[in-house]
Amino acid sequence: MKQELEYERRFQRHYDELKWLYCELYEGGMPFFEDLCEKMRKKYQYRRRDLKELDRERESHPDWYKGNDILGMMMYTDAFAGNLQGVESKLDYLEECGVNYLHLMPLLSSPKGKSDGGYAVADFTKVQPELGTMRDLANLTKSCHQKGISVCLDFVMNHTSEDHEWAQRARAGEPEYQQRYFMYDTYDIPGQFEETCPQVFPTTAPGNFTWLEDQRKHVMTTFYPYQWDLNYANPVVFNEMTNYMLNLTNQGIDIIRLDAVPYIWKELGTTCRNLPQVHTIVRMMRMICEIVCPGVLLLGEVVMEPEKVVPYFGTVEKPECHMLYNVTTMASTWHTVATKDVSLLKHQMDIVNQLPKEYIFLNYLRCHDDIGWGLDYEFLKKFKIKEVPHKKFLNDFFLGHYPGSISRGELYNDDPRLGDARLCGTTASLCGIQGALEYHDSYSMEQAVQKVKMLHGYMLTQSGIPVIYSGDEIGQCNDSDYRQDPEKAPDSRYLHRGKFQWDLAELREQEGTYQYDIFHAIRQMETIRKEHSVFLNQAGVRSLETYDPAILCLVREYDGNKLIALFNFSSEEKTAWIHEEGMYSDLLTGSEMSGTNVVIQPYGILWLMNHKL
Numbered sequence: 001m002k003q004e005l006e007y008e009r010r011f012q013r014h015y016d017e018l019k020w021l022y023c024e025l026y027e028g029g030m031p032f033f034e035d036l037c038e039k040m041r042k043k044y045q046y047r048r049r050d051l052k053e054l055d056r057e058r059e060s061h062p063d064w065y066k067g068n069d070i071l072g073m074m075m076y077t078d079a080f081a082g083n084l085q086g087v088e089s090k091l092d093y094l095e096e097c098g099v100n101y102l103h104l105m106p107l108l109s110s111p112k113g114k115s116d117g118g119y120a121v122a123d124f125t126k127v128q129p130e131l132g133t134m135r136d137l138a139n140l141t142k143s144c145h146q147k148g149i150s151v152c153l154d155f156v157m158n159h160t161s162e163d164h165e166w167a168q169r170a171r172a173g174e175p176e177y178q179q180r181y182f183m184y185d186t187y188d189i190p191g192q193f194e195e196t197c198p199q200v201f202p203t204t205a206p207g208n209f210t211w212l213e214d215q216r217k218h219v220m221t222t223f224y225p226y227q228w229d230l231n232y233a234n235p236v237v238f239n240e241m242t243n244y245m246l247n248l249t250n251q252g253i254d255i256i257r258l259d260a261v262p263y264i265w266k267e268l269g270t271t272c273r274n275l276p277q278v279h280t281i282v283r284m285m286r287m288i289c290e291i292v293c294p295g296v297l298l299l300g301e302v303v304m305e306p307e308k309v310v311p312y313f314g315t316v317e318k319p320e321c322h323m324l325y326n327v328t329t330m331a332s333t334w335h336t337v338a339t340k341d342v343s344l345l346k347h348q349m350d351i352v353n354q355l356p357k358e359y360i361f362l363n364y365l366r367c368h369d370d371i372g373w374g375l376d377y378e379f380l381k382k383f384k385i386k387e388v389p390h391k392k393f394l395n396d397f398f399l400g401h402y403p404g405s406i407s408r409g410e411l412y413n414d415d416p417r418l419g420d421a422r423l424c425g426t427t428a429s430l431c432g433i434q435g436a437l438e439y440h441d442s443y444s445m446e447q448a449v450q451k452v453k454m455l456h457g458y459m460l461t462q463s464g465i466p467v468i469y470s471g472d473e474i475g476q477c478n479d480s481d482y483r484q485d486p487e488k489a490p491d492s493r494y495l496h497r498g499k500f501q502w503d504l505a506e507l508r509e510q511e512g513t514y515q516y517d518i519f520h521a522i523r524q525m526e527t528i529r530k531e532h533s534v535f536l537n538q539a540g541v542r543s544l545e546t547y548d549p550a551i552l553c554l555v556r557e558y559d560g561n562k563l564i565a566l567f568n569f570s571s572e573e574k575t576a577w578i579h580e581e582g583m584y585s586d587l588l589t590g591s592e593m594s595g596t597n598v599v600i601q602p603y604g605i606l607w608l609m610n611h612k613l
Contacts, residue, residue: 003052011037014287017318021280022235033234036288039239043246044292048106049179051252051293054145058295064149065297065322066360068535069525072152072158072467074099074367077131080470080500084132088140090149093505097473098526102144103257105368107131108159111163113487114226117368117497119154119259120161124244134251152255152299155245158263159227167228171215180237181228182220182266184209188270189217197222197272203415204490208272222263222272224561232264232281232463242288249293254288256323257299258282261312273310282312282320294554299362305374309414311358326352326361326464327374333421333428333455334371336395338405340570342552346543347379349554353463353541360537361464365455366472370412370422370493391420396421398430406435406444408478410492426496427452427472433514434477447571449475449514450603453521454567457588457605460525461554461565463537471498473522474505474515481595528587528607534563550599555580563587564608568600575599584608 022033026272047055058064064482074096081087087104094102106118109126127133146161160167170177184190189211192574200223209218210225220229230237245256254413265277282300300312300321305328314320335347352361373394377387396402398409417491428434432448435441452475459466479498482488497514508519529535546553550570556563564584566572580595585609600606 002045005449006056007291010291011040011463014291017379018284018287019104021284025277025280026235026238029235036235036242038237039243040246040288040292040429043243043250047293048249048252049413050142050145051250051295055295066118066537068537070465071098072098072103072362072465073099073470073473074105074152074364074467075470075500076105076368076497077107078499079497082526083130084136084140088136091143091149093146093479094149096401097468098523098530099199099468100147100149101152101255102149102588103255103466103467106154106156107137108156111161111226114161114163114224116227117491117493118226119156120163120227121156121157122161122163123165124241125247125566136261138251141254145252148252150254151252152257153248153253154257154259155248156259157230157241158260159221159223159229159246162226163230164228167576170228171212173215176236178217179234180231183215184218185216187218190220192268193272193494194219196269199268201413201505203413205576210323220266223260229266230264231266232277233266233294234527238281245285246288246292249289249296254295254468255297255299256321257301258285259301259320261300261330262302262304262308273312274304279311279314279320280352283314283318286314286320286355289488289525299323299325300323303327303374305373305376310355310359316358323360323362326462328376329361329462331371331375332532333365333458335373335375335394336552336569337451337455338394338402340545342567342569343383343549344379346378349378349462349541349552353358353543357463357538361462362467363459363462363464364467364469365459366425366427366469366496367467368469368493368497372422373420382405388420395421398425400435406432406439406441406448408432408434409413410478410495424492424495426476426478427455427469428475429478429496433475436478445514447603449517450601452518454569454603454605456522456606457525457565458552458567460529461535461567461607463535463539463541466526466529468522469496471500473519474501474502474508475518524588525607532561532563532609534558534561534609538544544578544580548574550574551576553578562610563605564595564598564610566598566600566604566606566608568602568604571602573599573601580610584610 023029081090083369108121109123110118110120144151166177166180187290205224208222210221222229262274265275267271298321302309302312312321332345332348373391397405399409400407408429409423411421414421431451436445436448478495482494507515508512526589534556539556542555544553551574552567554565566576576598584595587609
């Protein structure tokens with residue numbers, strides 16, 4: 001009875017707005033809305049007692065994810081530990097890393113050879129057999145919760161695999177299921193879409209439609225031919241996909257990553273990106289979670305510049321996503337590594353730091369995906385930098401083709417005609433550790449390791465949630481073995497998706513190894529970040545001019561405490577020509593120094609704290 005009252009309270013709080021938005025989106029959709037409400041109630045009833053208790057705790061502390069004590073790690077289940085049970089057996093390692101936010105890359109049932117790394121889901125209710133079962137997933141999340149670890153999972157909502165039951169039934173000619181996709185007998189309407197809708201992969205998957213010879217129909221496939229776009233103008237699609245999402249939250253998933261969310265609404269005469277209906281759908285999903293599972297967060301995957309990203313937070317009165325990725329800053333960071341000029345990065349940070357403190361960004365150096373050079377070229381024009389030649393320079397630098405560079409990366413979706421190739425590689429390999437090992441060059445190794453530490457220090461200095469890519473904490477290099485696997489060989493992103501090297505991880509306890517150096521340096525910075533309130537998201541953050549293009553300076557201030565964070569992106573000793581009164585203590589070394597004209601070592605990092613009196 002108490003639980004029924006709890007559900008009814010949450011339901012009534014959102015009922016009017018949810019009904020209004022739903023019926024505005026789906027004219028005459030009241031029967032479908034009632035079906036949605038019934039699905040929501042059933043999912044709440046089937047929700048485990050421990051998850052309901054966690055919901056109540058988080059509902060009473062809605063800012064639980066906004067502290068400076070959250071540290072994320074993203075990984076592929078099979079690469080890290082073979083399967084879900086294997087990950088559960090390695091939770092002590094994650095605790096040792098300080099991780100309390102675990103992002104498991106896609107693991108739902110996907111066809112072999114046409115999975116796009118798990119982003120072509122054939123069954124939203126089943127785990128890929130070699131990774132385990134839904135019961136294994138539920139057991140893992142329960143064990144994670146016992147250790148204070150939240151679990152994030154991708155929800156691929158834009159499309160299904162062509163092997164999904166809906167697609168199979170659509171292909172068999174059932175009109176009800178064909179209406180769940182975009183299927184056309186002639187090319188008339190697809191041709192109109194193509195006039196305004198950009199291509200995502202013009203080289204490897206040109207066009208936005210695929211011809212089905214057996215059906216004599218065109219089907220919309222924005223990403224790859226085996227990924228059929230869902231038609232969210234059909235309320236059945238929204239209801240069923242929401243039900244799939246709630247099934248995942250009932251397995252104990254704490255953070256739902258909404259994959260490719262800007263693409264989910266299609267409309268003729270538009271780019272089919274970021275349309276108003278997308279925000280209606282995300283807002284409804286937010287309310288549905290707040291009714292059924294209020295301890296669950298929505299993370300939007302919006303790979304765009306800040307002005308297009310920010311709307312996905314919604315408003316204070318009508319919030320949408322809880323968190324978004326800080327994509328532009330990530331790309332600008334690697335630009336800075338190559339150019340040794342912090343101007344763009346400083347400009348980018350100034351934009352992000354002016355946004356409301358309520359906005360939570362996930363900050364990262366590397367992830368499962370490639371690095372796209374979607375930089376602010378309008379800003380870079382001031383430095384006479386042109387887009388296409390600059391992209392070529394960046395790629396040449398990180399391929400190790402540029403004079404003096406020992407980076408090791410590979411291109412993804414190379415299109416020489418457009419000069420728009422993207423980049424793959426692990427943090428360690430892009431920073432030069434792999435190249436230094438090849439050359440047996442101890443000096444280059446020292447600089448590469450320092451660069452890895454400095455970049456992680458920069459990531460940990462930013463407001464929001466830092467997320468480490470599994471393997472980066474031990475300086476894991478590229479894995480070229482993917483080329484021997486016919487299913488993976490065409491996709492160079494598998495270069496940085498290699499198996500976690502547990503033999504190298506053991507070296508994290510052996511002094512004198514670079515694994516020890518990187519692991520413990522990152523761990524020290526994580527610990528310091530937790531201990532000092534200046535790292536809270538509510539802190540004021542501003543940049544300072546250092547009068548040296550290679551040095552970035554960020555100042556964080558909170559509750560009378562002040563942190564001056566300095567980062568040297570060059571291989572030479574530099575001086576930050578700043579003038580901040582008083583004496584400061586470096587949190588990393590304990591050294592005392594003045595805040596004036598600060599000397600910083602090659603690829604150095606300083607966290608200078610001036611405590612309040």
